[in-house]
Amino acid sequence: MSTMTDPPKADFRLSMLINDTRYRSLTFQVIAAIVIALSIWYLGNNLIQNLRAAGLNISYSFLGDSSGYDINQRLIEYDSQSSHGRAAVVGILNTLLVAFLACITATVFGVIAGVLRLSNNWLVSKLMAVYVEIFRNIPVLIWIIIIFTIMTAVLPAPRAFRGDAATSSMLFDAFAFTNRGVYIPRPEFANGLFGATILNWLLVIVVLIGSWFASHEIEKRATLKQEETGERPKTFLVKLAVWLVPFALLMLIMGLTWDIPALKGFNFSGGIKVGGPLIALWFALSIYTGAFIAENVRAGIQAINKGQTEAAAALGLRPGRIMNLVVLPQALRVIIPPLISQYLNITKNSSLAIAVGYADITATLGGITLNQTGRAIECVLLLMLFYLTASLLISMAMNIYNASVKLKER
Amino acid sequence: MKKSVILGAATIAGLAAGAAAAGTIDDVKARGKLNCGVTTGLVGFAAPDANGEWQGFDVSLCRAVAAAVLGDANAVEFVPTTGKTRFTALASGEIDMLARNTTWTFSRDVDLKFEFTGVNYYDGQGFMVPKALGVSSAKELDGATVCIQTGTTTELNLADFFRSNNISYEPVPIETNAEAQQQYLAGSCDVYTTDASGLAATRATFEAPDEHVLLPEIISKEPLGPLVRHGDHEWGDVVRWTLNALVSAEELGVTSANIDELSGGTDNPEINRLLGTEGTLGEMLGLDADWAAKAIKAGGNYGEVFAKNIGEETPIGLARGLNAQWTEGGLLYSPPFR
Numbered sequence: 001m002s003t004m005t006d007p008p009k010a011d012f013r014l015s016m017l018i019n020d021t022r023y024r025s026l027t028f029q030v031i032a033a034i035v036i037a038l039s040i041w042y043l044g045n046n047l048i049q050n051l052r053a054a055g056l057n058i059s060y061s062f063l064g065d066s067s068g069y070d071i072n073q074r075l076i077e078y079d080s081q082s083s084h085g086r087a088a089v090v091g092i093l094n095t096l097l098v099a100f101l102a103c104i105t106a107t108v109f110g111v112i113a114g115v116l117r118l119s120n121n122w123l124v125s126k127l128m129a130v131y132v133e134i135f136r137n138i139p140v141l142i143w144i145i146i147i148f149t150i151m152t153a154v155l156p157a158p159r160a161f162r163g164d165a166a167t168s169s170m171l172f173d174a175f176a177f178t179n180r181g182v183y184i185p186r187p188e189f190a191n192g193l194f195g196a197t198i199l200n201w202l203l204v205i206v207v208l209i210g211s212w213f214a215s216h217e218i219e220k221r222a223t224l225k226q227e228e229t230g231e232r233p234k235t236f237l238v239k240l241a242v243w244l245v246p247f248a249l250l251m252l253i254m255g256l257t258w259d260i261p262a263l264k265g266f267n268f269s270g271g272i273k274v275g276g277p278l279i280a281l282w283f284a285l286s287i288y289t290g291a292f293i294a295e296n297v298r299a300g301i302q303a304i305n306k307g308q309t310e311a312a313a314a315l316g317l318r319p320g321r322i323m324n325l326v327v328l329p330q331a332l333r334v335i336i337p338p339l340i341s342q343y344l345n346i347t348k349n350s351s352l353a354i355a356v357g358y359a360d361i362t363a364t365l366g367g368i369t370l371n372q373t374g375r376a377i378e379c380v381l382l383l384m385l386f387y388l389t390a391s392l393l394i395s396m397a398m399n400i401y402n403a404s405v406k407l408k409e410r
Numbered sequence: 411m412k413k414s415v416i417l418g419a420a421t422i423a424g425l426a427a428g429a430a431a432a433g434t435i436d437d438v439k440a441r442g443k444l445n446c447g448v449t450t451g452l453v454g455f456a457a458p459d460a461n462g463e464w465q466g467f468d469v470s471l472c473r474a475v476a477a478a479v480l481g482d483a484n485a486v487e488f489v490p491t492t493g494k495t496r497f498t499a500l501a502s503g504e505i506d507m508l509a510r511n512t513t514w515t516f517s518r519d520v521d522l523k524f525e526f527t528g529v530n531y532y533d534g535q536g537f538m539v540p541k542a543l544g545v546s547s548a549k550e551l552d553g554a555t556v557c558i559q560t561g562t563t564t565e566l567n568l569a570d571f572f573r574s575n576n577i578s579y580e581p582v583p584i585e586t587n588a589e590a591q592q593q594y595l596a597g598s599c600d601v602y603t604t605d606a607s608g609l610a611a612t613r614a615t616f617e618a619p620d621e622h623v624l625l626p627e628i629i630s631k632e633p634l635g636p637l638v639r640h641g642d643h644e645w646g647d648v649v650r651w652t653l654n655a656l657v658s659a660e661e662l663g664v665t666s667a668n669i670d671e672l673s674g675g676t677d678n679p680e681i682n683r684l685l686g687t688e689g690t691l692g693e694m695l696g697l698d699a700d701w702a703a704k705a706i707k708a709g710g711n712y713g714e715v716f717a718k719n720i721g722e723e724t725p726i727g728l729a730r731g732l733n734a735q736w737t738e739g740g741l742l743y744s745p746p747f748r
Binding site for chain 2: 079149179276367373
């Protein structure tokens with residue numbers, strides 16, 4: 001039996017905050033926190049006092065006032081009588097639209113270029129190296145302007161389509177490529193099942209999702225069958241039918257027609273207009289960020305042990321299948337974390353939109369509204385809040401995806 | 411690292427707070443240079459010439475103020491500003507005055523806390539279209555694509571004009587005049603709209619100016635003038651009365667050619683007061699007695715400045731119109747020098 005006594009408790013002395021390693025780090029952190037808080041308070045107070053001295057107060061009431069200006073690309077109803085707040089929402093939607101489109105295409109460009117850069121074909125790999133080096137080493141603003149300038153200079157103006165001796169004509173009589181944008185036919189439903197167009201489109205999406213689930217189910221059953229019998233039933237035709245038949249039936253019932261753009265007055269009207277600024281911004285962001293993603297993809301692939309490729313080749317898999325089935329799924333774990341920051345970059349770089357007159361949030365709220373109301377600080381704070389929220393949401397979504405593909409240790 | 415950034419920011423904030431307190435006129439004198447905000451380039455109003463020297467109608471006003479305050483018409487630092495950056499540049503103290511064909515409006519004067527010190531050009535918003543379009547009135551522009559400089563009053567006038575005439579248009583927002591010109595010439599917009607003087611100036615730089623017409627409609631009042639920060643009245647007075655001096659000089663027949671002779675003293679007391687040979691007007695402003703004479707010598711009186719930069723003899727070819735002296739049916743009317 002042994003008796004244990006507690007070691008004598010040392011009295012706490014103030015000098016221990018500095019000398020005792022147990023407390024020292026805490027002390028310094030508290031001091032740093034106080035200094036930072038004081039600095040922020042000082043800067044904020046300075047701002048508010050100077051604003052007050054200049055007779056300006058922080059106020060967001062301008063968001064409810066009528067904006068007085070028009071916006072060329074709007075995803076929701078908007079006119080010059082709408083409020084500044086609504087103009088900001090139009091801008092937010094435009095930012096999200098171009099960011100979403102550019103993220104998708106940049107990923108496609110990046111994956112293709114990254115994989116091809118590792119190709120054994122000398123010409124292909126060198127071409128991709130040139131693409132990556134040229135595009136990521138020139139600022140994206142320059143690319144946006146170059147692409148936009150080329151578009152406006154090379155593509156014909158709408159008036160070139162006019163008259164009997166027109167110098168330009170529409171592709172398939174349905175698509176018009178002009179220097180103001182690309183006009184494409186718009187699908188319309190002559191006798192939709194619902195009054196509102198959006199509900200009809202929702203129905204189409206529901207049907208497509210249903211088809212996706214059905215084809216997924218068919219695939220799963222085929223796999224089960226294969227595991228039982230060793231023979232995989234042919235599913236291609238059934239799957240095709242599952243996709244096409246319900247869709248075609250729905251289109252037939254709802255009476256699908258196409259609204260084809262036609263030259264009317266100064267511009268084409270009808271159809272969907274994909275504006276020149278949107279195309280230029282979208283394409284520039286895609287190829288620029290695509291070059292970075294290509295490097296991420298290359299790094300990810302090269303991080304996979306060569307033994308994996310060789311083992312797969314020994315099993316008789318062809319190069320394409322090795323890439324798709326063996327290498328890329330493993331490489332994804334390395335690729336996704338840097339991919340998140342590329343997506344954030346796209347979203348933030350989309351604020352360069354005003355260079356080509358694209359009405360994103362920086363152009364509406366941070367540009368015209370700021371200018372017309374003079375509420376610079378309020379607008380910039382709102383802009384910061386928006387970009388911060390958007391970036392954090394993208395980051396969160398991608399982290400959830402990352403968690404689902406990363407190596408699970410059990 | 412983090413700490414040094416914060417300290418740096420705190421220093422800058424402290425400096426900014428200090429700078430706002432002193433009077434602009436003392437700042438300018440201490441600096442020996444006038445910081446004057448101008449456009450990024452609008453030939454005739456403010457644009458660098460082949461030698462890199464800024465020239466133009468607005469530039470002349472900057473030079474006149476510099477001459478009045480510092481005695482040297484070249485002691486000007488020209489700061490190019492866009493429609494978007496101009497007010498921030500002025501409010502933050504980056505520039506001492508803004509002479510950038512800026513429209514005097516209620517909200518800019520009252521809400522944005524600026525002080526317009528007069529009108530140096532009475533303008534109105536117009537439209538320019540290619541002749542080939544066959545348009546003869548702005549009311550025929552239904553459905554047109556319109557290039558506008560963003561952050562200007564023209565943007566709001568345009569929306570109002572099309573709405574009140576119940577016709578539609580598609581705006582193409584542009585940052586600078588040069589970009590607008592490029593877009594317009596490439597045909598990516600049908601119409602370019604801005605102040606009529608700006609349209610004339612832009613058209614003058616085209617390869618084939620004859621192929622473009624200005625439509626007859628003038629859809630707004632655009633009194634363009636120099637402005638300073640609200641609250642610094644001494645400095646506001648200097649800019650206001652320098653402009654008035656140029657206008658009065660034309661009215662009184664004082665030109666850069668005869669000013670030396672007139673400075674010796676004349677029989678006209680108003681000329682004497684203007685040129686500082688009589689009375690103490692300069693002292694009241696906190697300047698030398700011959701401040702106005704120096705301002706006029708910098709580029710001539712209002713009429714000379716107008717004729718040299720944008721008048722009918724120049725490629726821009728603007729008539730005096732509303733900008734003639736009140737004695738000749740125009741709106742230029744300087745308060746008396748007394």
